[in-house]
Amino acid sequence: MNKNKRMAIAHETLDININSLTMKYDNNWLIAKYQSKEKIKFIFFWGHKPSADGSVTQSCFSQWWHAPFTVDGITYKTAEHWMMAGKARLFNDDVTLQKILLVNTPDEAKKLGRQVKNFDAAAWDTNKFDLVVNGNLHKFSQHPALKTFLLNTHDRILVEASPMDRIWGIGMAASNEHVENPLQWRGHNLLGYALMVVRDQLK
Numbered sequence: 001m002n003k004n005k006r007m008a009i010a011h012e013t014l015d016i017n018i019n020s021l022t023m024k025y026d027n028n029w030l031i032a033k034y035q036s037k038e039k040i041k042f043i044f045f046w047g048h049k050p051s052a053d054g055s056v057t058q059s060c061f062s063q064w065w066h067a068p069f070t071v072d073g074i075t076y077k078t079a080e081h082w083m084m085a086g087k088a089r090l091f092n093d094d095v096t097l098q099k100i101l102l103v104n105t106p107d108e109a110k111k112l113g114r115q116v117k118n119f120d121a122a123a124w125d126t127n128k129f130d131l132v133v134n135g136n137l138h139k140f141s142q143h144p145a146l147k148t149f150l151l152n153t154h155d156r157i158l159v160e161a162s163p164m165d166r167i168w169g170i171g172m173a174a175s176n177e178h179v180e181n182p183l184q185w186r187g188h189n190l191l192g193y194a195l196m197v198v199r200d201q202l203k
Contacts, residue, residue, distance in 0.1 A: 023129055026193060030182045031182050031183060040157055044174035044179065048064035061192075063080040065078060065079070067142075069138045069139050076101075077104065079135045080110055083113070083131055084100045084116075085101060087116050090127055092118065093116045100112045136195060151203065159174075160189060160191045162187075163176075169189060172186055172187075
């Protein structure tokens with residue numbers, strides 16, 4: 001799938017290239033459902049803090065949630081570590097890759113990801129969605145409790161209600177009065193849609 005999208009959202013134009021073989025869901029798909037008056041059930045998430053009683057909550061959907069998983073003998077502390085490591089691999093930056101694998105926190109991994117050499121925005125846009133899908137497929141398949149929680153969301157729309165992220169989130173908080181109207185969203189919700197693809201693959 002190769003799309004160049006220019007989306008008008010909440011009176012603001014956002015430019016983004018989305019190129020993915022697995023991107024089954026996107027804002028256009030959701031807006032069509034919304035405009036058809038179909039009843040839509042949402043699950044909003046943002047943040048990665050565990051619950052006080054240790055139960056699994058929507059926080060597990062965060063890229064920063066601590067749920068180490070191993071792929072080809074390499075352990076990734078969070079899905080954010082996986083994503084940033086994949087970014088370094090994509091641009092053949094082995095030095096930064098090794099640093100990402102060694103740091104403990106997702107914040108450190110993200111900061112290192114911004115330092116990847118030979119970065120090309122078009123190549124990143126082509127690969128980033130599939131990269132996040134694959135990382136979360138490993139994460140949720142290797143943690144049964146997380147997998148069960150994800151599958152129990154059934155066909156609900158998963159939404160990263162981050163007021164700060166307009167790519168992976170919707171650019172508004174769950175408390176916003178327009179949060180259930182995708183026509184008003186200020187972002188693309190790529191993480192929410194990636195998790196929905198993972199959910200489909202785990203069924």
